[in-house]
Amino acid sequence: xxxxxxxxxxxxxxxxxxxxxxxxxxxFMPVGTQGAVKALTPQHxxxxxxxxxxxxxxxxxxxxxxxxxxxxxGLHKFIGWNKPILTDSGGYxxxxxxxxxxxxESGVRFRSHLDGSTHVLTPESAVDIQWNLGSDIAMVxxxxxALPSTPEVIDRSLEMTARWAKRCRDRYLEKISPxxxxxxxxxxxxGGTFPELRAKSAELTVAIGFEGYAIGGLSVxxxxxxxxxxxxxxxxxxxxDQPRYLMGVGTPIDLVECVARGIDMFDCVLPTRNARNGQxxxxxxxxxxxxAEFSEDDGPADPACQCYTCRNFSRAYLRHLxxxxxxxxxxxxxxxxxxxxxxxxxxxxxxxAFGRFEDFRQSFHRTFARRALIS
RNA sequence: GGGGAGGUGGCGGAGCGGUCAAUCGCAACAGACUGUAAAUCUGUCGCCCCAGUGGCUACCAAGGUUCGAAUCCUUGCCUCCCCA
Numbered sequence: 252x253x254x255x256x257x258x259x260x261x262x263x264x265x266x267x268x269x270x271x272x273x274x275x276x277x278x279f280m281p282v283g284t285q286g287a288v289k290a291l292t293p294q295h296x297x298x299x300x301x302x303x304x305x306x307x308x309x310x311x312x313x314x315x316x317x318x319x320x321x322x323x324x325g326l327h328k329f330i331g332w333n334k335p336i337l338t339d340s341g342g343y344x345x346x347x348x349x350x351x352x353x354x355x356e357s358g359v360r361f362r363s364h365l366d367g368s369t370h371v372l373t374p375e376s377a378v379d380i381q382w383n384l385g386s387d388i389a390m391v392x393x394x395x396x397a398l399p400s401t402p403e404v405i406d407r408s409l410e411m412t413a414r415w416a417k418r419c420r421d422r423y424l425e426k427i428s429p430x431x432x433x434x435x436x437x438x439x440x441x442g443g444t445f446p447e448l449r450a451k452s453a454e455l456t457v458a459i460g461f462e463g464y465a466i467g468g469l470s471v472x473x474x475x476x477x478x479x480x481x482x483x484x485x486x487x488x489x490x491x492d493q494p495r496y497l498m499g500v501g502t503p504i505d506l507v508e509c510v511a512r513g514i515d516m517f518d519c520v521l522p523t524r525n526a527r528n529g530q531x532x533x534x535x536x537x538x539x540x541x542x543a544e545f546s547e548d549d550g551p552a553d554p555a556c557q558c559y560t561c562r563n564f565s566r567a568y569l570r571h572l573x574x575x576x577x578x579x580x581x582x583x584x585x586x587x588x589x590x591x592x593x594x595x596x597x598x599x600x601x602x603x604a605f606g607r608f609e610d611f612r613q614s615f616h617r618t619f620a621r622r623a624l625i626s
Numbered sequence: 627g628g629g630g631a632g633g634u635g636g637c638g639g640a641g642c643g644g645u646c647a648a649u650c651g652c653a654a655c656a657g658a659c660u661g662u663a664a665a666u667c668u669g670u671c672g673c674c675c676c677a678g679u680g681g682c683u684a685c686c687a688a689g690g691u692u693c694g695a696a697u698c699c700u701u702g703c704c705u706c707c708c709c710a
Contacts, residue, residue, distance in 0.1 A: 498661035500660060505660075524666085525660095
């Protein structure tokens with residue numbers, strides 16, 4: 252159940268209640284594809300204030316298998332995380348594993364990246380698998396087309412995604428016993444970068460009726476400004492009283508800009524993956540901790556950050572850990588990056604509550620560009 | 627003392643007459659990463675520069691053979707292994 256508590260321009264603040272707890276929005280959801288946010292434990296996630304994490308249908312279906320997880324009592328119990336979980340449907344793997352799959356009206360045929368075996372993901376099985384996992388929020392199976400594509404291709408794709416969404420919804424309704432805290436299912440709006448196609452996809456998806464709506468198919472190579480524009484044009488076409496989730500986005504600036512356009516939920520691998528690859532997000536912009544300039548830098552990763560990493564360790568040490576290939580480096584970097592993301596969302600929520608989101612947005616842009624300006 | 631192997635760019639290690647400023651790995655330096663096939667991938671990596679089918683100096687040292695040498699010969703210096 253979603254309750255809007257504040258709005259400031261197009262930016263909104265709200266509370267999404269689930270069977271595993273409440274989520275304050277706008278929220279950033281760390282990605283834990285295979286049932287783990289890489290390099291962290293659930294304890295870390297609790298400590299940095301994560302309120303919901305992601306899991307992935309495609310990956311968990313292949314290994315260890317959704318039925319195995321169901322037999323262990325569901326994903327929450329299996330991975331030791333008692334807070335909400337959102338599962339992606341495998342729709343993104345339709346895009347990222349393009350050369351290993353074939354799309355048909357009935358569903359997607361994958362050749363497993365693990366052992367080459369063939370697996371079929373249909374709208375119905377995507378629902379069933381997520382049901383087995385026991386996620387609080389399940390996504391419909393969609394097709395995430397590569398950009399750029401012609402309007403004709405995007406149109407055909409979005410229409411099939413809408414037909415799939417309906418099949419997902421029908422399957423979901425067979426399983427669910429409705430209630431304020433029962434499991435939720437979100438539809439996904441596609442349409443590439445064409446406003447009229449986004450509008451069409453939104454209309455088709457909203458007509459089916461879901462507990463929330465996602466915007467998918469963005470951040471796949473198009474310019475940032477284009478993405479902001481598409482988001483800005485799409486959110487007004489989604490129900491104001493339901494959560495809006497921008498899938499796979501983004502950089503810290505993207506978060507601020509898309510909250511400004513009415514987005515409530517985000518997920519992205521950037522803070523976790525880049526942490527393991529040595530890029531740290533700071534209030535003054537991103538730094539690459541492996542760079543020689545930090546070899547004797549005794550300061551924290553981010554002078555404005557209060558996370559465990561920043562309270563206890565220097566840039567010089569983090570650089571050393573990275574170069575030495577120590578796993579602890581990946582953990583400390585991930586802890587920091589996610590802390591930065593979650594903290595940014597906290598500040599966004601606070602600013603909205605005080606009606607000062609626009610001020611926040613501008614000062615965030617200024618400080619985040621600081622390092623770039625200095626150098 | 628006798629016998630054998632060898633000295634190549636920061637390191638390891640290819641190359642054994644021209645297509646070699648020299649394969650490859652590591653290290654170093656930089657970049658990328660957006661619903662995770664990623665603790666991954668890419669680029670640079672002798673010096674100079676107007677950055678190019680450019681200039682210069684180079685494969686232990688010094689001589690030599692050759693149109694041409696990291697590659698062949700001589701001498702020197704230095705390593706390592708085996709036997710005494």
